[in-house]
Amino acid sequence: MSDQPPARRHHRPALPGDDAILAMAGGIDPQAREEAAHAAASALVHGARSAADAEVTRRVVRLAQDEGLEVIAELWSDAPADSLAGALWRLYVLRTWVQRAPRSVADQFAEGRRHAPVMEVVAGVADPPGPAEVAAVLDAVLTGVAEGDFAVTLERAAAFCRVVAIGRAHHADDPRVADAEDDASGLTRSAARLLRTAEQLESAGRRWRDGELG
Structure with a gap:
């Protein structure tokens, strides 16, 4: 034995x-x-x-x-970024933010679109979704009724984050914001966090395509 x-x-x-x-x-x-x-x-x-x-x-x-x-x-909330649960947590936080601050998100997205045409291509999404569209797509995923390739959803959410981050960074450079040092530095830091989220979502999309996002 x-x-x-x-x-x-x-x-x-x-x-x-x-x-x-x-x-x-x-x-x-x-x-x-x-x-x-x-x-x-x-x-x-x-x-x-x-x-x-x-x-x-x-x-x-x-x-x-x-x-x-x-x-x-x-x-x-505690799941690693390279896991399916971690990717959904990031989508949930993004969705919640879009719903709670629709006006500022829309303003930053519009500003980002004016400055980020190259970044849109780099992100692999020629036409990133706007705030209303990204909220609707993430609602579908988070309530179990989404259709289509999940990797595409992750990539489009990442592109949205990149565009908004660029818009937010440009808002931080606005002289009217720069006069308020704390606000400007806060926008800069939050723009960097959004870019990090975009990178994590892009990585999750690649892992999903490779069958490694568990």
Whole structure:
């Protein structure tokens, strides 16, 4: 009889009950939280490929509708950027920001479009989505009803971030803003964070195409 412990069987993470999800969103049981985060992300993006998948997707969507999408998103908040859950967390934060500050986002996007035609091509998206379009696309992804290539969604969201970041940086250079040193430096730092988010989303898109975004 072998003294070696039995090999751990790999299993697809199961989504626990709704009450457990609500508890884990508050920081209880990190391992179970991580598995639930992966299961929820997979259910929303991959959709139903079996009866079990369909049940998981149904429960995730219903929980998001009943308790708010932020409950599901909270499970993703600590996920690494190179994971599916981490990519969805970044999309969720982007969507929330667009919804909460539509006017400033639209202004910065318009400013970025005036200064960033080359960056649009570099990002691989000739016509980046505007604030309303990106919010609608991310809503579809985060509620499990999106269609089409997920990599394209990630790339377009990244292009949007790049354009807005450029617009934000130009706002920081505006003399009317530069007079308020804290505001100008804050805009510069936040523009850099947006560019970092764009890079992370682009990387996630590449990993998705390569079948490595898990």
